[in-house]
Amino acid sequence: MNMREITMGEAIQEAIGEEMRRDERVYTIGYAVGPHAGSITRPLASINTEFGPERVRETGIIEPMIAGSSVGAALAGMRPIADFSAVDFMFPALNEILGFGGMWRYEHGGADNMTIPVVFRGAIRNYGGLGAEHSRAPIALFWHAPGLKLAIPSTPYDAKGLLKTAIRDDNPVVFLEPARLYQVKGPVPEEEYLVPFGQANIRRDGKDITIVAIGYMVPISLQAAESLEKEGIQAEVIDLRTLEPLDLDSILASVKKTGRLVEVDDDHIRCGVGAEIAFQVQERIFSSLKAPMKRVGNLNRPHPVNQGMIHYVMPTKEKIVAAAKETMA
Amino acid sequence: MALHEEVAIRIYRDMVRTRALDEQMIKNSRGGIMRAGWHSGLGEETIVAPISLLNREDYVTYTHRGAYVWIAKGMDMKEIIAEFYGKATGCSKGKGGTHIAKPSLGIFGRAGSQGGHFVLATGMALAAKMRGSGQIIISCFGDGCGTRGTLHESMNYASIHKLPILWLCENNGYSVTVSVDKLWPIEDLSNIAANYAMPGKTVDGTDVVAVTEAAQEFVARARRGEGPSLLEMKFYRWRAHVEGTTTAYMRKEEVETWKKRDPIMRFEQVLTKQNILKEREILKIKAEAEAEVQEAQRFAENSPDPAPEDGLDDLYADSHT
Numbered sequence: 096m097n098m099r100e101i102t103m104g105e106a107i108q109e110a111i112g113e114e115m116r117r118d119e120r121v122y123t124i125g126y127a128v129g130p131h132a133g134s135i136t137r138p139l140a141s142i143n144t145e146f147g148p149e150r151v152r153e154t155g156i157i158e159p160m161i162a163g164s165s166v167g168a169a170l171a172g173m174r175p176i177a178d179f180s181a182v183d184f185m186f187p188a189l190n191e192i193l194g195f196g197g198m199w200r201y202e203h204g205g206a207d208n209m210t211i212p213v214v215f216r217g218a219i220r221n222y223g224g225l226g227a228e229h230s231r232a233p234i235a236l237f238w239h240a241p242g243l244k245l246a247i248p249s250t251p252y253d254a255k256g257l258l259k260t261a262i263r264d265d266n267p268v269v270f271l272e273p274a275r276l277y278q279v280k281g282p283v284p285e286e287e288y289l290v291p292f293g294q295a296n297i298r299r300d301g302k303d304i305t306i307v308a309i310g311y312m313v314p315i316s317l318q319a320a321e322s323l324e325k326e327g328i329q330a331e332v333i334d335l336r337t338l339e340p341l342d343l344d345s346i347l348a349s350v351k352k353t354g355r356l357v358e359v360d361d362d363h364i365r366c367g368v369g370a371e372i373a374f375q376v377q378e379r380i381f382s383s384l385k386a387p388m389k390r391v392g393n394l395n396r397p398h399p400v401n402q403g404m405i406h407y408v409m410p411t412k413e414k415i416v417a418a419a420k421e422t423m424a
Numbered sequence: 425m426a427l428h429e430e431v432a433i434r435i436y437r438d439m440v441r442t443r444a445l446d447e448q449m450i451k452n453s454r455g456g457i458m459r460a461g462w463h464s465g466l467g468e469e470t471i472v473a474p475i476s477l478l479n480r481e482d483y484v485t486y487t488h489r490g491a492y493v494w495i496a497k498g499m500d501m502k503e504i505i506a507e508f509y510g511k512a513t514g515c516s517k518g519k520g521g522t523h524i525a526k527p528s529l530g531i532f533g534r535a536g537s538q539g540g541h542f543v544l545a546t547g548m549a550l551a552a553k554m555r556g557s558g559q560i561i562i563s564c565f566g567d568g569c570g571t572r573g574t575l576h577e578s579m580n581y582a583s584i585h586k587l588p589i590l591w592l593c594e595n596n597g598y599s600v601t602v603s604v605d606k607l608w609p610i611e612d613l614s615n616i617a618a619n620y621a622m623p624g625k626t627v628d629g630t631d632v633v634a635v636t637e638a639a640q641e642f643v644a645r646a647r648r649g650e651g652p653s654l655l656e657m658k659f660y661r662w663r664a665h666v667e668g669t670t671t672a673y674m675r676k677e678e679v680e681t682w683k684k685r686d687p688i689m690r691f692e693q694v695l696t697k698q699n700i701l702k703e704r705e706i707l708k709i710k711a712e713a714e715a716e717v718q719e720a721q722r723f724a725e726n727s728p729d730p731a732p733e734d735g736l737d738d739l740y741a742d743s744h745t
Binding site: 122149150154155157159160162163164165166167168169170171172173175190191194195199200201202203204205206207208209210211241242244265266 | 483514515516517518519520523525526527528532533535536537540542543544545546547548549550551552554555573574577578580581737738739740741742
């Protein structure tokens with residue numbers, strides 16, 4: 096494949112453009128998708144030029160309508176991409192996302208084999224100065240809810256490939272984008288490709304400890320692994336890429352090898368992603384564990400603004416290193 | 425009367441069928457094995473009329489009082505009663521109960537939170553418009569959920585984009601136990617239509633002819649691509665919000681007054697006066713409806729339960745990829 100370096104924002108824009116070109120049922124709707132929404136906040140400038148306002152639908156600040164009309168249109172045969180410029184703005188629409196998106200098919204017994212092919216895109220905008228209601232990472236919330244698929248890319252390659260898969264999926268997909276990675280470049284093929292759901296990516300091999308991470312925590316975990324290497328600890332870093340479906344096999348295979356697990360994500364620790372993963376691991380391979388598993392995440396607080404406080408309550412490279420060393424001790 | 429004879433008879437028949445089903449479900453609510461709650465729509469059967477103007481491929485969303493919609497849109501009573509019984513033969517395979525769905529008839533299901541339908545309906549209408557399919561949607565809502573914010577979001581968006589929707593307000597006087605005068609500062613709820621630059625009309629909801637004529641105009645408008653409209657039907661909920669709950673907040677004389685304006689009885693008078701139906705034809709329609717309900721009831725009672733492990737099915741659809 097012919098590779099070139101593009102940002103995650105550009106990769107997402109390419110994915111949406113390609114899928115809209117491929118399938119006229121695909122459209123996007125939201126209040127930050129328009130031609131003036133800007134490439135810094137949302138990567139959609141060229142999409143506007145190419146497809147116009149009928150398929151790039153600007154709205155008012157009406158989250159339930161954005162999410163709910165997308166479910167309705169999906170039931171009626173379209174393939175909408177509901178755009179939330181911050182995942183926080185999905186909260187006014189949780190009834191529509193969790194209730195209509197996630198539960199509708201089951202609730203109606205899959206009557207006439209109904210499908211709800213909708214993607215709910217939301218940017219995770221933490222670690223900045225945006226305050227509690229613009230900095231959430233509600234990963235576990237969407238994983239907890241039945242009926243949704245859940246993808247979170249950490250590279251431009253995965254962002255494009257996973258989003259294309261999400262758009263082609265016949266189920267509702269929550270697609271969370273780490274905004275801090277929008278401007279980060281990475282290799283992306285010129286040719287078309289898809290990244291399948293349910294396949295974790297082992298980003299770094301190691302024999303001593305397994306670090307499971309998702310989204311923005313993947314590059315931070317890779318930095319932590321580099322630090323650990325200097326101290327003679329070989330960490331394996333697994334990027335889950337999707338939580339539903341979850342590639343548990345890759346986690347189990349790694350932990351069987353290392354006997355140690357540190358889970359890292361930027362959502363709240365309590366009832367979180369790490370709790371679920373650690374529980375599933377101990378249920379299956381308890382005897383392979385050499386040490387208690389550790390979680391690194393948000394300390395059950397809303398997101399503050401002051402940088403010192405942010406780094407106190409949120410995961411950092413240093414906290415991951417410390418957790419790994421505790422596990423090795 | 426602007427009603428074609430054939431249409432008038434179909435509306436009358438479906439109103440009678442709806443009532444027969446409703447009365448059976450009221451009986452089924454008194455003990456027995458029916459699990460799902462029944463929200464009776466006795467006295468509101470006029471809703472059949474606007475729905476009967478739709479084609480098979482047109483869409484509807486309905487409230488928890490949805491029997492008129494299911495019947496007028498062509499569903500089989502068997503899969504409705506069976507669904508309320510939680511049977512494998514129900515339209516939602518025993519997972520839905522009050523969540524009745526038949527996508528092949530444009531019935532995609534019911535939101536458990538009232539007023540959830542506004543946004544779903546807007547999306548269905550948007551799909552129809554983007555495809556240029558000519559389909560339209562009737563989205564039913566009550567006076568209670570009409571106070572929700574989703575109404576504003578949806579009516580506003582639908583008007584801006586001229587989406588093919590008839591917003592059909594079923595004003596039956598009560599939102600659960602709260603009377604409509606405590607919920608709205610205006611008398612005629614159709615007055616809000618002007619705020620969204622769409623036509624609105626309030627009609628006597630017990631007058632089938634008036635309702636049909638108004639609905640015909642708005643349905644035609646939607647089909648012409650001229651956008652949404654709002655039709656309010658004023659009538660009365662004869663029974664409790666859901667069977668088995670109190671009616672202490674409803675005044676006795678109020679109920680009696682409205683029962684004298686029974687929409688089925690009033691329509692019968694119109695039809696017999698105009699010689700569209702004779703007395704014996706009316707009796708025949710009623711007998712047929714009753715027989716249909718009894719057959720559907722037996723079907724539901726004799727239907728198998730779903731296998732317990734089927735409780736894991738139907739969450740996700742098979743994917744393309």
